[in-house]
Every structure is written in structure tokens, then in C-alpha cells.
Amino acid sequence: MKKIFVIDDDKSIRDSFNIHLKDKGYDVKIASSAIAALEILNSYNPDLIISDIRMEGMTGLELLEKLKERNENYCVILISAYEDMESTISAMQAGAFDYIKKPIDIHELDLTIQKAFKHIKLNQKLNHLSHEASEPFKLNRIIGKDKKIIDNFKTIGMLSNNNATVLITGESGTGKELIAKAIHYNSKSKDNPFIAINCTSFSESILESELFGHVKGAFTGAISDKKGKFELAQNGTIFLDEIGDTTLNFQSKLLRVLQEKEFYKVGGDYPLKLNARVIAATNRSLTDFVKDEKFREDLYYRLKVMEIHVPSLRERKDDIPIIAEYILNKIKHELHKELTFSGSNVTDYLMQQQWKGNIRELENMLMRAAILSKSNFITVENLKSCIEENSHQPSQPVDLSLDNIEKLHIIKILESTNWNKTKTCEILKISKPRLDRKIKDYQINK
Numbered sequence: 001m002k003k004i005f006v007i008d009d010d011k012s013i014r015d016s017f018n019i020h021l022k023d024k025g026y027d028v029k030i031a032s033s034a035i036a037a038l039e040i041l042n043s044y045n046p047d048l049i050i051s052d053i054r055m056e057g058m059t060g061l062e063l064l065e066k067l068k069e070r071n072e073n074y075c076v077i078l079i080s081a082y083e084d085m086e087s088t089i090s091a092m093q094a095g096a097f098d099y100i101k102k103p104i105d106i107h108e109l110d111l112t113i114q115k116a117f118k119h120i121k122l123n124q125k126l127n128h129l130s131h132e133a134s135e136p137f138k139l140n141r142i143i144g145k146d147k148k149i150i151d152n153f154k155t156i157g158m159l160s161n162n163n164a165t166v167l168i169t170g171e172s173g174t175g176k177e178l179i180a181k182a183i184h185y186n187s188k189s190k191d192n193p194f195i196a197i198n199c200t201s202f203s204e205s206i207l208e209s210e211l212f213g214h215v216k217g218a219f220t221g222a223i224s225d226k227k228g229k230f231e232l233a234q235n236g237t238i239f240l241d242e243i244g245d246t247t248l249n250f251q252s253k254l255l256r257v258l259q260e261k262e263f264y265k266v267g268g269d270y271p272l273k274l275n276a277r278v279i280a281a282t283n284r285s286l287t288d289f290v291k292d293e294k295f296r297e298d299l300y301y302r303l304k305v306m307e308i309h310v311p312s313l314r315e316r317k318d319d320i321p322i323i324a325e326y327i328l329n330k331i332k333h334e335l336h337k338e339l340t341f342s343g344s345n346v347t348d349y350l351m352q353q354q355w356k357g358n359i360r361e362l363e364n365m366l367m368r369a370a371i372l373s374k375s376n377f378i379t380v381e382n383l384k385s386c387i388e389e390n391s392h393q394p395s396q397p398v399d400l401s402l403d404n405i406e407k408l409h410i411i412k413i414l415e416s417t418n419w420n421k422t423k424t425c426e427i428l429k430i431s432k433p434r435l436d437r438k439i440k441d442y443q444i445n446k
């Protein structure tokens with residue numbers, strides 16, 4: 001039965017509403033003041049609220065304001081004995097569904113109530129649809145109960161109604177891109193594009209033309225005009241991944257764009273407006289990079305209007321079991337295979353590991369174990385063999401930092417290709433400038 005809550009300080013009006021609406025088949029509750037109504041609403045959830053405007057203590061308009069603060073979706077019809085334009089306008093501006101005047105015309109009242117219920121139904125449908133629209137993100141849920149991750153969720157919530165620039169930091173594989181998507185899909189821009197670009201996948205000049213676009217003839221090979229990612233991300237979000245690895249020259253150009261909120265296509269002679277939110281991410285320590293003059297300090301501060309640091313898996317070991325369960329479920333769907341962990345010793349084992357590659361490493365390892373396991377059970381033995389298979393070094397290197405592992409891996413591939421950089425890039429799936437930069441950063445010598 002649909003529930004209607006009537007608030008009026010005039011007893012005769014309350015009584016006649018009560019009789020009439022009950023006759024019509026509604027479940028009716030009444031209150032004699034706005035203050036009493038607020039109290040009742042702590043434990044009562046009506047479908048529709050009908051309130052008088054002029055009441056002692058708190059007016060119907062003040063009540064409406066308080067209700068909307070509590071829940072935007074409250075559907076409220078206001079009534080008043082005074083035909084006064086100001087209160088009608090204020091009532092509608094404050095979000096009342098409709099405004100009717102006393103003495104009440106029963107026919108008008110019934111019609112307004114019917115309209116209100118139609119409106120409520122439509123709203124529910126729309127809410128459901130917009131939920132479905134954000135579904136792609138729901139498939140990529142961020143799992144975690146650790147306080148640090150909950151704080152990340154709070155920041156994502158705070159970012160939902162502004163367009164502030166965000167810097168996401170954290171080790172590789174911690175979920176930085178997932179957080180960037182969460183910011184986008186929980187914001188007002190969720191129906192506009194989310195465009196990600198890995199800044200180290202291109203040489204500096206190609207990165208510029210990818211981001212800003214170019215005009216025909218701007219350089220050899222520019223055979224037609226091309227829109228850049230900044231333009232394609234119109235009113236949406238542009239995600240600049242691995243920002244820490246960009247050149248100082250590129251950083252100056254980006255800084256200018258963020259300051260001026262406009263950019264020029266390569267070879268273009270008029271500026272275009274930047275109206276997308278910029279989110280940048282890095283697994284580098286930008287403070288160290290600033291100290292070492294590898295990253296512009298002014299750009300650093302420009303980017304970190306809001307900063308989100310995603311904790312490593314080691315810093316939130318208690319989250320490992322729920323994340324592992326979630327990943328295993330994803331894998332079950334992908335492989336169409338019934339899979340379970342063979343016992344609690346599996347989660348204990350997972351919690352003891354270092355996870356330098358964080359959630360991505362955990363995901364890869366579980367996927368390998370799932371493929372290699374001959375039964376539907378994932379055992380500690382399965383996992384151990386996957387770890388050994390994954391290890392490039394027979395004995396553990398002393399320096400287990402990700403940078404050192406990366407350096408050793410690059411050296412290994414360079415040696416195996418006889419220092420052929422093109423082949424090395426193919427194997428490592430990175431661009432030549434990126435390889436050169438890494439060779440320089442890690443001071444790798446032939």
C-alpha cells in the first residue's frame with residue numbers, strides 16, 4: 001500500500017485528509033508540526049509527503065529544505081491558505097513536487113497525488129537506468145576494508161561534485177587506474193568519455209600530438225587534422241598514466257595547459273578549451289624526482305590539488321583474502337571453471353608473500369595457478385610452483401626493489417638480444433625512447 005504522510009497544524013484539515021486518503025486506499029500517517037514530522041521520519045519512510053506551509057515553530061518550506069538535505073528523492077507536495085507568489089516560487093525552487101492552495105479542491109488534490117506517484121515511478125526507473133550506465137565500472141570493483149582504502153573511497157566521494165585535478169600515487173599494480181575510473185564513474189561527468197593515455201608509450205613529439213592533436217601538414221606524415229585526447233575527453237576525464245616518466249620539456253607544455261586551461265593543436269594557430277578533468281598517476285616518488293630535478297616542482301603542485309595514495313598490498317595484508325576471493329571469482333567466470341581455494345592455509349600462504357607487484361601480481365599468479373591446476377582446487381603447492389616459474393633468478397637477488405628487478409630484467413633481455421634495442425623493445429613491449437630512458441636512469445652500460 002502506498003504511504004502518504006500529512007503534516008498540518010489544523011486538526012480539521014488533518015482529519016479530513018486522513019478520511020479522504022484512507023478511502024482512496026492509501027496508508028496514511030499524520031503529524032501536527034514540522035518538528036514532530038522530522039522526528040517521525042527518523043523511523044518512517046513514506047512514499048509521498050503533503051505539508052502545510054504556514055505552521056508554528058518550523059514552516060513547511062524549512063521542513064522541505066531539511067528533508068532534501070536528508071534525501072534528495074523525497075517527494076513533497078506543499079499546501080497553503082495564502083496565494084502568495086513568493087512562497088510558491090520558493091517552494092518549487094526548494095524542490096517541492098507541486099504546490100496547491102487551500103481551500104483544497106479534492107479533485108485537484110487527487111490529480112496531483114496521482115501525478116506525484118507517476119513521477120516517483122519514473123524517477124525510480126531513471127535511477128535504475130543510470131545505475132546500469134555505470135555498470136562497466138561495477139565490474140571493476142575496488143575491493144578493500146583497510147582504513148587507507150576506505151580513506152581513498154572518501155576522497156573519491158569528495159571529488160564527485162567538483163572537477164579538481166588529481167594525482168594518484170602508489171606502487172605498480174596497486175589499482176591506480178581503477179581509482180581513476182572510480183573518480184570518473186562516480187562524478188557528474190560519468191556519461192562523458194574517460195580517456196587514458198600511458199605517457200611512456202610514445203616519444204615526446206608523438207605524445208604531444210596524441211594529447212593535443214595536430215593540424216594537417218604540421219609535420220611529415222600529418223596528412224589530415226587529428227583530434228587529440230584532450231579534445232576527445234570533452235567534459236569527461238583524461239587519465240595521464242606514468243606522468244613521472246615524462247621529459248622536462250613535455251612537463252613544461254603540460255603545465256602551461258593546466259594553467260591556461262587551453263591548448264593548441266600541434267601546428268594549430270588558435271587555442272582549444274580544456275574542459276576535461278585531469279587525473280595523473282605515477283609509481284615514482286615525485287618528491288624525490290623534484291629533488292633530483294627530473295620533475296618540475298610547479299607541475300607537481302599543479303597536479304596534486306588532490307592527492308590519492310594507493311597503499312601497497314603489503315601495507316594492507318588483511319585485505320589479501322577478500323581480494324584473492326574476488327579475483328578467483330573473476331577467473332572462474334573467465335575460464336568457465338569451478339574453482340576454490342583448497343583451505344585456509346592457502347590464504348595464510350598468500351598473506352605471507354611480499355607482492356612487490358601488488359594486486360596485478362596476485363591476479364597473474366592466481367590466473368596461472370588456475371590454468372595449471374588439474375582439479376578445481378587451488379592448493380599451496382600450485383601457488384608455490386607458479387611463484388618459482390615466475391622467478392627469473394634461481395636465487396633471490398639481494399636488492400628486491402621493483403626498480404632493481406626491472407633493471408636486472410632489462411639487462412637480461414639486452415644480453416639475450418645481443419644489445420639489439422629494437423628486439424629488446426619488442427620483447428619488453430615498450431617504446432625505444434622509454435627503453436633509452438630506462439637505460440639512462442638505471443645507468444646500464446654495455
Ligand SMILES: Nc1ncnc2c1ncn2[C@@H]1O[C@H](COP(=O)(O)OP(=O)(O)OP(=O)(O)O)[C@@H](O)[C@H]1O
Binds near residue numbers: 174177323359
Ligand atoms: N582493490 C582492488 N580490488 C580488486 N582488484 C583490484 C584492486 N586494485 C586493483 N585491482 C586489479 O589489479 C590490476 C591492476 O590495477 P591497475 O591497473 O589499476 O593498477 P595500477 O596501479 O594502475 O598499475 P601500474 O602502476 O602497473 O599501471 C587490475 O586488473 C585491477 O582490476
Ligand SMILES: [Mg+2]
Binds near residue numbers: 177
Ligand atoms: Mg596503471
